[in-house]
Amino acid sequence: xxxxxxxxxxxxxxxxxxxxxxxxxxxxxxxxxxxxxxxxxxxxxxxxxxxxxxxxxxxxxxxxxxxxxxxxxxxxxxxxxxxxxxxxxxxxxxxxxxxxxxxxxxxxxxxxxxxxxxxxxxxxxxxxxxxxxxxxxxxxxxxxxxxxxxxxxxxxxxxxxxxxxxxxxxxxxxxxxxxxxxxxxxxxxxxxxxxxxxxxxxxxxxxxxxxxxxxxxxxxxxxxxxxxxxxx
DNA sequence: GCGACAG
DNA sequence: ATCTTGTCGC
Numbered sequence: 358x359x360x361x362x363x364x365x366x367x368x369x370x371x372x373x374x375x376x377x378x379x380x381x382x383x384x385x386x387x388x389x390x391x392x393x394x395x396x397x398x399x400x401x402x403x404x405x406x407x408x409x410x411x412x413x414x415x416x417x418x419x420x421x422x423x424x425x426x427x428x429x430x431x432x433x434x435x436x437x438x439x440x441x442x443x444x445x446x447x448x449x450x451x452x453x454x455x456x457x458x459x460x461x462x463x464x465x466x467x468x469x470x471x472x473x474x475x476x477x478x479x480x481x482x483x484x485x486x487x488x489x490x491x492x493x494x495x496x497x498x499x500x501x502x503x504x505x506x507x508x509x510x511x512x513x514x515x516x517x518x519x520x521x522x523x524x525x526x527x528x529x530x531x532x533x534x535x536x537x538x539x540x541x542x543x544x545x546x547x548x549x550x551x552x553x554x555x556x557x558x559x560x561x562x563x564x565x566x567x568x569x570x571x572x573x574x575x576x577x578x579x580x581x582x583x584x585x586x587x588x589x
Numbered sequence: 590g591c592g593a594c595a596g
Numbered sequence: 597a598t599c600t601t602g603t604c605g606c
Contacts, residue, residue, distance in 0.1 A: 444595065
């Protein structure tokens with residue numbers, strides 16, 4: 358798949374903030390146009406985890422049949438982060454290599470499940486929003502740990518949720534995907550609404566805490582890192 | 590000012 | 597994110 362929008366890549370934090378401010382107004386939290394048939398999970402693994410701009414990274418995308426959760430296509434890409442780890446500017450680190458992996462896909466996923474936040478972000482423009490705007494494809498964020506907001510503990514059962522608010526604004530939902538596990542944080546990326554995003558994540562996580570999309574993408578990019586680091 | 594801070 | 601052994605539980 359190809360990008361809908363060109364993107365000059367920032368070299369400094371100030372430039373990155375300007376990019377976010379420019380693209381932020383384009384985000385649309387609206388219901389999915391139709392039930393998704395293909396869903397994709399994306400993830401990035403690091404070779405040495407330093408948090409610096411020259412970290413080597415590997416990205417993976419796995420496309421699944423939404424009904425069976427069976428993988429139908431996968432793609433990877435390796436490269437350099439190109440930006441230091443700064444909470445709130447996380448996307449500038451992972452998006453370049455993720456986009457290169459997406460460009461190697463021959464199928465067109467209906468939704469992209471991102472590892473991280475969407476609107477649950479200090480400037481309401483997390484990685485999932487950013488990728489949605491650049492691709493024009495519906496996106497949502499699934500985060501293992503929250504970045505901000507207040508909420509009450511959801512019930513103990515699978516499917517229990519609680520709204521996450523930041524300064525009174527509804528920015529995400531915590532969702533318990535399995536009975537007895539720590540909830541994940543789900544937020545809108547682009548072209549989907551919070552109800553739809555929550556429903557989709559729950560359906561994609563029938564057995565484990567994280568959706569199958571993320572689990573498979575995680576494994577794939579770790580394998581890619583291993584292949585780069587030590588084929589021995 | 591201090592601490593916290595997606596991956 | 598990544599560095600890492602054993603251990604509790606289904």
